[in-house]
Amino acid sequence: xxxxxxxxxxxxxxxxxxxxxxxxxxxxxxxxxxxxxxxxxxxxxxxxxxxxxxxxxxxxxxxxxxxxxxxxxxxxxxxxxxxxxxxxxxxxxxxxxxxxxxxxxxxxxxxxxxxxxxxxxxxxxxxxxxxxxxxxxxxxxxxxxxxxxxxxxxxxxxxxxxxxxxxxxxxxxxxxxxxxxxxxxxxxxxxxxxxxxxxxxxxxxxxxxxxxxxxxxxxxxxxxxxxxxxxxxxxxxxxxxxxxxxxxxxxxxxxxxxxxxxxxxxxxxxxxxxxxxxxxxxxxxxx
Numbered sequence: 001x002x003x004x005x006x007x008x009x010x011x012x013x014x015x016x017x018x019x020x021x022x023x024x025x026x027x028x029x030x031x032x033x034x035x036x037x038x039x040x041x042x043x044x045x046x047x048x049x050x051x052x053x054x055x056x057x058x059x060x061x062x063x064x065x066x067x068x069x070x071x072x073x074x075x076x077x078x079x080x081x082x083x084x085x086x087x088x089x090x091x092x093x094x095x096x097x098x099x100x101x102x103x104x105x106x107x108x109x110x111x112x113x114x115x116x117x118x119x120x121x122x123x124x125x126x127x128x129x130x131x132x133x134x135x136x137x138x139x140x141x142x143x144x145x146x147x148x149x150x151x152x153x154x155x156x157x158x159x160x161x162x163x164x165x166x167x168x169x170x171x172x173x174x175x176x177x178x179x180x181x182x183x184x185x186x187x188x189x190x191x192x193x194x195x196x197x198x199x200x201x202x203x204x205x206x207x208x209x210x211x212x213x214x215x216x217x218x219x220x221x222x223x224x225x226x227x228x229x230x231x232x233x234x235x236x237x238x239x240x241x242x243x244x245x246x247x248x249x250x251x252x253x254x255x256x257x258x259x260x261x262x263x264x265x266x267x268x269x270x271x272x273x274x275x276x277x278x279x280x281x282x283x284x285x286x287x
Contacts, residue, residue, distance in 0.1 A: 070132050070144040072188060078117045081124035081131070087273035091120065093127065093206075093238065094270040097155070097249075099262050105245035107222070109206050109238040116193040116237040119208055119216065123237065126150065126186060126218055127269040133218065134187030136169040142187065148269070149186065149218055155264040160251045162227065165209060166266060167219040185217035192216065198236040200227040204246060206238030224250040 082091065095107040111120045125131030129148040135141075153172045157165035170184030191214045200207075205223040207230070208216035222240050223230075224247050240246065252260045 070146050072132050072144055076121055076125050076131050078113060078121040078124075081121040081128065082271075082273075083130070085271065085273055089274045091124070092272055092274075093123070094272070095240075096267040096270070097264055098267050099252075099260075099264050103267075104264065105242060105248070107240050107242075107245060109222075109240035111206075111238045112198070112236070115195050115198060116235055118190060119193050119235050119237040122190050122216075123208075123220065124271050127271055131186075133169060136172065136184055144187070150266050151268045153266050155249065155260065155266065157221075157258045158250050158252050158254050158260055158264075159224075159258050161225055162250065163221045163223045164246060164249045165219065165221040167209070169218055185219070187217075189215045189217050193235045193237070194232055195236070200230045200236065202226055203243050204240045205236050206240050207234045207236045210234060222246055 091111045091113050093109045093111055095109070097104040097106065111124070113120050122131065126133060126149040129146055132144040132146045133149055135143045135145045149169055150167060153166060153168065155164050155166040156168055156171040157163075168184040169186060190208075192208075192210075200223060203223055203225050205227075207221055207223070209219035209221050210216045210233075216235060221234075224243075249264065252262075252264065254260050
């Protein structure tokens with residue numbers, strides 16, 4: 001077999017016997033004939049050795065490098081989340097929403113980078129596709145991906161006189177909530193950053209949803225009114241407006257588990273420094 005060239009191995013490796021009808025050897029004869037010819041050609045004197053495929057004359061094609069596997073990160077700083085952003089000043093998140101392919105009001109949220117840097121870093125990293133999370137479309141498989149988590153996801157919970165909630169990776173055009181909206185997370189949790197000077201004393205508070213202490217991950221909610229019973233239970237990391245748009249969202253017709261009848265889609269989340277891209281009628285109130 002030493003005299004068999006690489007060409008013969010490539011040719012033989014691609015041959016497969018095909019199904020045939022009837023008995024006897026009739027179905028195997030064509031395969032055996034091809035097998036004999038392939039070996040004969042490979043052993044023929046002067047047969048040229050196999051050469052690497054080329055992209056141009058006399059030049060071997062460069063090997064294609066495999067993409068590095070995406071893995072989780074334990075530490076993710078605000079500098080990691082804002083890498084590449086230009087400008088300075090306050091950091092904002094702009095939620096572009098739509099329903100039935102029609103645009104809704106854009107929500108503008110100032111993020112509290114100094115008071116809650118870990119929470120803001122996590123949110124911005126997920127929004128910009130810089131922090132890895134577990135792909136929701138592959139249930140049962142811990143496949144980490146790095147892409148904008150919130151783009152295309154749903155506002156999956158609306159409760160009048162209370163809040164609106166979103167950020168469940170399972171609730172999107174990809175995963176369709178799987179009948180369990182509000183149960184998904186990014187595959188990890190972050191610690192709480194509850195500050196006494198940040199209280200649920202007004203509408204528009206942007207906070208992390210959780211299942212208990214130090215279980216925040218990807219889901220967030222925005223209050224429609226003051227909700228003092230939440231003080232000390234969830235991390236407030238931003239302030240949003242316009243308030244009338246939040247109120248309108250909280251009052252959308254909904255079905256079981258407060259899910260809007262017609263899905264409200266977060267088309268995209270834009271993160272930027274400085275003033276909001278589309279200033280609202282009133283400034284964002286400070287804590």
